Amino acid sequence: MNITEAGNLVLFDSERAMVWQSFDHPVDSLLVGQRLYEGQKLIASSSSTNWSLGPYYATLTAKDGFAVFVQDDQAETLMYYQLVPDKKLSNSTGSNYAELQQDGFLVNMEASQVTSGRTPYEFLLYSTIEFIKLEGDGHLRRYQLSSGNGFRTIVDLITVDLGVCQHPLHCGEYGVCREGQCSCPEDHDGVRYFIETQSQLPDHGCSRITALSCGPSLDQHHLMEIKNATYFNVIDLDAASPNIKDMEECKQACLQKCSCSGAFFRYEKNTSDGYCFMPSKILSLREEHIPHNNFSSATFIKVQIPFDAPPRNKRNLAAIVAGSSAGVIFIICLAIFIYLVMLRKSNSKEDGGYIVQVHVPGMLVRLPYEDIRLATEDFKERLGQGGFGSVFKGMLADGTRIAVKRLDKMSQGMREFLAEVETIGSIHHFNLVRLIGFCAEKSNRLLVYEYMSNGSLENWIFYDGQRPCLDWQTRKKIVLDIAKGLAYLHEECRQRIVHLDIKPQNILLDENFNAKVSDFGLSKLIDRDENQVHSKMRGTPGYLAPELRDSKISVKADIYSFGIVLLEIVSGRKNVDRNHSESSFHMLRLLQKKAEEDRLIEIVENRNQDMQNHEEVVRMIRIGAWCLQDDPTRRPSMSVVVKVLEGVLEVEPSITFKFFHAITPTSVANNCVSSAVEASVLSNPR
Structure with a gap:
């Protein structure tokens, strides 16, 4: 095995013939001299701290050339950047920094340097210490090593070529991009339908004030037109509905389709011969005053008319009445005013909950x-x-x-x-x-x-002889699902959310055994500039982190509870189980003992045939023990746990199995077993 000066890791056989090289397996970056062949992909990570695969990828195909796509959570794939053959990208001095020809996509390379005999559409990168990377935000940037300052961005290929508004999420979901500035769709017919997802941060996207609902509420849907705006993808016409060519037909189809969130119609000459896009999720919109590529665009966003707003036809009727008889309007307004005053008086008790209409910002x-x-x-x-x-x-x-x-x-x-x-x-x-x-x-x-059809995790992981237990692969997937949900709460929300009641009863399973964290009745919000807050102890005995006794609440409390749940999933036994002998009915005491004997696998009850890989099972147990360290600072973050579960990182080698917080058998009998938790403990909202 050899690593070259260019950064290519090469494996040779005994005859010095190359049998494998890392350059043939690109991830999100291309180094100097590396080629991206037709059909290969660059896939961006979710973020700079989350290495899981994100929604953006770039590829080379004979049909599209070099193109960059985004895939939303509805599995819809849309192209937002394309470099076709013979198109050149130049900087302000006129020098070419990228060029796609039949010989490949070239970066900072003269045509004479192209190596002959290569497959068409090779992606070549020639420089000294440079690389190109598809970022988690969908930008394609070229970096160069700057002496003493690390790598610096030389150029953002997509932005220079098309501008910032071409990016699918430059302004977030439903955001409108105008000359790089973001805003929400404006009020329509006197009704406000969208609000900034995060106050004073328009580039974080917009949320519906009244969420869309289906069923009988379909007649409350309306399409509001966004003037002088279009969708970000102006290239990929393959995403259009093939059987809809007329704009009015496109609008009606969206209104009748529950999953449609908006309609985009593009046409060349007339509105009866064009392309209809009906995405189920709306990413950023962009301003457009002139037709692009000889196409004109019409943009319509589906909105839900609030229950307290009159239908459109009644609003129009009111306008007619207002124009003909101001006196009638005055009488109507007076009657409504009297009615509302009387209603307010009769419903003044706050705790009684008499509120006529309340609209919660967001998607509810x-x-x-x-x-x-x-x-x-x-x-x-x-x-x-x-x-x-x-x-x-x-x-x-x-x-x-x-x-x-x-x-x-x-x-x-x-x-x-x-x-x-x-x-x-x-x-x-x-x-x-x-x-x-x-x-x-x-x-x-x-x-x-x-609705989660398979109920709580508790019903599936413990060996009680009444139902088949989950196989090992499903158990591993459930552990990873829980970790991803907690990582989102701890690290990706506006404020850190500490759940404080992680236990099998609060992990629900859908029909495909995807695990989802539920019941936020005890959760606590922590500002991102704070590490912990002081509050009274909350949670379920047996899953409480030791520091909670001092009323210190941080995300580390959830990590401790996750460790207990992980061990319960792997071992198939409860944390505290009176059906076992006095020496083993408390799982942490048993874990300490088996760690001293170097027999961790023995905490697993009734090992399935698919658990024969003992090293994998023991590794999972060590992850759980890592989350249970007495010192909260020694517990890993949930994003690190996700990486370890995915095999990207290794388990910390210096973890200790001395759980000084492990309670004695006597205290268990006095405090925990006597207050057993119900199978489904329901709690108040946060």
Whole structure:
């Protein structure tokens, strides 16, 4: 094996013939002299700190040349940059820094340097100490080593060629980019439909004030036109609906399609012969005053008319009436004013919850109580019950299966309840149970979640002889899913969110056994410039980190609880189990003992045949022990845990199995077993 001066790792056989080289397996960067062949991809990581695969990738094909794509979470792929053959990119001095010919895509290279005999569309990078990289934000940048200052950006290829507004998320979802500046779609017909996702940060995107809902609410949908704007992808016409050529037909198709979030129509000469795009997720829009590539564009975003806003036809009628009879309007307004005053007086008690209409910023839907009652068949099928209420199974009119948490014990006022619902509704990740909507009507306060058909993790990981347990591969995937969900809460939200109640009962499984963290009733928000806060101890006995006894709350508390859950998943036994002997009924004490004997594998009960790779199982146990270190600073962050689980990093070699916080058998009997937790503990919103 040899690493060349260019950075190519090469493997030779006994005859000195090359059998493998790293240059044939690009990831997100290309070094000097490295070639990207037709069909290969550069795939950007999610971010500079998250090495998992992100939504952006670049590739070479005979059809498109060199192109960069984005794939959203709905698996829709759209091209936003393309360099076709014979197109040249030049800097301000006129020197070519990139050129795609039949011989390849060239960077800082004269045509005479092209090596003959290569496959068409090779991507060549020739310089001294330089490389090109597809970043997690979708930018394609070229770097050069600057003496004493590390690598510096020489050029952003896409921005120089097309401008910043061409990037799919330069202004975030639903953001409108105008000369590099971001804003939300303007008010339409006197109604505001969008708000900045993060206040005073327009480049972080916009959120719907009233979320789209399907089923009977389809007649509340409307398409608002965004003037002088188009979508970011002006090239990839393959993404258009093939059977729709007329603009009005395109708009109607979007209104009738529940998953459609907007319609983009492009045409060359007339609106009856064009291309219709109906994405389910809207990324950044960009300003356009003149046709691009001989195409004209029309942009329509689907919005939900608020329940307290009159239909469009009534608004038009009101305008006609206003023009003909101001006196009638005055009488109507006076009647409405009197009605609202009377209603306000009768509903003045905050804790009673009498609020006519409340619109929570974000993607949540406010559902009438009657709709939820019908969806659950008058709360017929109970899924679980706990300290703050019950959970019921239901189905919305559009066929969406839901789980409705009815909160029975509420110490908060309506304002505080809505603030906490907004917090829960603002977090979106595949490994977190999604909050679909809520109800705040009179004394009824309900939370509507996506339905998880396989219930809680607790029902699947413990060996009780009543049902088949999960295989080893599924268990590993569930551990990784939980870690990804927690990493999002800890590191990718506006404020750090500490869950504080991670346990198998609060991990739910969908029909494909994808694991999702649920129940944020005890969670705590921590500003990003703080490491910990002081608060009263909260959580479930057996999963509490030792520092919580001193009321010190940080993300490390969740990491400790995750370690316990990981060991329960791997071992197939509960943390505290009175069915075992006194010397082994507490798992941490057993783990200490087996670590001293170098027999960690023996904490696993009823090992399946697919767990024969003992090294892999032991490695997983060591990850769990790493998360359980007495000193919180020695526990890994959840993003590090994700990398270790994915095999990118190794387990810390110097972890200790001396858990001084492990409780004695006597204290277990007195404190934990006597207060066993129910199978599904329900709690208040944060």
